[in-house]
Amino acid sequence: MTHPLTQDAQRSCLRALASVADRIGFDTPLGHYNQAQATEVIEAITQAYEASVRGQSNPVGYRLAPPFDGFENDTIPF
Template identity: 70%
Template sequence: MTHPLTPDAQRACLRALASAAARVGFDVPLAKYTQVQATEVIEAVTMAYEKSLHVQSEPSNKPNKTLTDDAPFDDPIPF
């Protein structure tokens, strides 16, 4: 079952992707990632996705505002 992501959750997943890609190197094409590098990217995005689901499922929790304003992908996500 697919869970729709809120704009904050989408940004969290994109930030996780950017962070993992930065560790590998932005100049390395995705097709050239090693299995370890690809797994690191997948795990980073999956963990951000799971965290967003957890935050969304807890009615008493407000969205986590630990993300910094200078992070990549801060542009608004249209709906």
């Protein structure tokens, strides 16, 4: 399932791309990136996207339940 990107999320993804491109060099065309550089771009944008999705689905002040750790109370019926 894809999530539409808000303008803030789009800016976040563009900032991630710009950050990687700055390290690699803006004068290097995207088509000339080696595999490691291309992977770095993909990872940076994906992390920015995922952070945006988490921020949209988990607003500030709302906490998810902690993950199960094997010590759950077995007497609770749910």
